[in-house]
Amino acid sequence: MAFPMRVTRAIVHLDSLEANIRAIRRQIGPERRLCVAVKADAYGHGAVPVSTALLAAGATHLAVATVDEGAELRNAGIGAPILMLSPPSPEEVDATAALELEAFLSDPEEAAGLSAAAGRVGKRLPVHIKVDTGMGRVGCAPEGAVDLARAVCRLPGLRLAGTATHLSVADSATPDDRSYTEGQLRSFAGAVEAIRAAGIDPGLVHAANSGGIIQHPESLCDMVRAGILAYGYLPDDALEGAMDLVPVMELESRISLVKRVRAGDYISYGRMWRAPRDTWIATVPVGYADGLPRRLSGQYRFVGERGARPQVGRICMDQCMVDLGPEEPWERWGRVAIFGPDPRGQNAADLARLAGTIPYEITCGISKRVPRIYVR
Numbered sequence: 356m357a358f359p360m361r362v363t364r365a366i367v368h369l370d371s372l373e374a375n376i377r378a379i380r381r382q383i384g385p386e387r388r389l390c391v392a393v394k395a396d397a398y399g400h401g402a403v404p405v406s407t408a409l410l411a412a413g414a415t416h417l418a419v420a421t422v423d424e425g426a427e428l429r430n431a432g433i434g435a436p437i438l439m440l441s442p443p444s445p446e447e448v449d450a451t452a453a454l455e456l457e458a459f460l461s462d463p464e465e466a467a468g469l470s471a472a473a474g475r476v477g478k479r480l481p482v483h484i485k486v487d488t489g490m491g492r493v494g495c496a497p498e499g500a501v502d503l504a505r506a507v508c509r510l511p512g513l514r515l516a517g518t519a520t521h522l523s524v525a526d527s528a529t530p531d532d533r534s535y536t537e538g539q540l541r542s543f544a545g546a547v548e549a550i551r552a553a554g555i556d557p558g559l560v561h562a563a564n565s566g567g568i569i570q571h572p573e574s575l576c577d578m579v580r581a582g583i584l585a586y587g588y589l590p591d592d593a594l595e596g597a598m599d600l601v602p603v604m605e606l607e608s609r610i611s612l613v614k615r616v617r618a619g620d621y622i623s624y625g626r627m628w629r630a631p632r633d634t635w636i637a638t639v640p641v642g643y644a645d646g647l648p649r650r651l652s653g654q655y656r657f658v659g660e661r662g663a664r665p666q667v668g669r670i671c672m673d674q675c676m677v678d679l680g681p682e683e684p685w686e687r688w689g690r691v692a693i694f695g696p697d698p699r700g701q702n703a704a705d706l707a708r709l710a711g712t713i714p715y716e717i718t719c720g721i722s723k724r725v726p727r728i729y730v731r
């Protein structure tokens with residue numbers, strides 16, 4: 356039996372995604388490769404439909420975090436190069452090779468494991484050397500880059516497709532952070548130069564994330580790895596106005612119940628909110644299990660046909676309540692926007708600010724039970 360779709364849904368505007376890709380393209384010029392991070396289900400937007408649209412809009416590479424994420428794209432028939440940003444476990448190297456996911460290598464041991472796996476599936480696997488220039492997560496020390504490059508070149512199963520680093524504060528506009536990023540880029544340039552001086556082709560040289568794309572032209576190299584910009588948000592509020600972007604995701608629901616409550620009545624768990632006057636209360640079937648952060652309880656407004664109204668009381672797992680005010684009630688089953696590109700409502704960055712987090716965490720957190728609808 357086909358079920359009607361749930362009223363709480365995420366609308367993904369693919370035309371906005373494409374407009375953001377054009378904006379990134381203007382920023383990086385026509386020649387460079389453009390890798391877009393589609394890890395975490397394309398930051399919550401849906402990996403397969405988003406990847407398909409990205410490749411059609413001019414992305415040349417995709418990036419995932421895990422083997423499963425890479426497998427999902429390959430199973431959907433996506434043949435484009437896929438970078439895998441987190442290392443595969445020893446149990447995952449065979450799948451990595453079979454799916455031709457381009458791993459980031461930190462040491463010769465990883466390289467040997469992947470080469471053996473590639474041999475078992477009869478492939479020469481493209482890999483990237485990761486140089487840790489100050490992120491402190493994965494990668495080899497800059498002084499070790501040449502040795503790692505040599506190790507890769509000696510292994511029969513591997514091909515050196517690229518050399519990369521990752522910037523930890525490229526989105527920050529403070530002078531101290533800007534100079535830290537410049538230091539990272541100098542250290543990276545030194546490592547790349549040493550690889551070349553050893554007679555090894557480093558492959559595609561890449562460093563820039565969204566912050567680098569906006570603030571550090573010298574980080575653009577041969578390829579950029581854009582993430583949040585593609586989804587319509589800046590990596591940091593301080594960069595406001597730096598690029599013309601359109602938020603891609605909209606979260607909406609409908610009012611499931613409208614009721615009159617009296618002054619003094621309590622709403623929701625913990626009796627955190629008490630009606631200061633007789634009023635109309637709407638119940639909306641969206642809660643923290645859908646990704647609406649519980650810590651936003653009572654801090655946030657929902658937008659309907661007649662403007663914005665405060666959400667009141669604790670946000671529950673599956674539902675929450677909105678104070679419509681004492682006058683006319685809103686229509687039951689009328690649409691409300693939780694966030695979206697709608698200029699009258701908040702977008703995920705506004706919501707993130709209120710919740711003390713970043714837009715990444717908001718869109719990634721929209722859970723699996725919220726259906727995604729793709730529109731153009």
Ligand SMILES: *Cc1c(COP(=O)(O)O)cnc(C)c1O
Nearest residue numbers: 392440521564565580581582583
């Ligand atoms: C996620 C990620 C990116 C993209 O980051 P944004 O800040 O979203 O642009 C780029 N490179 C690496 C290694 C990543 O993990």
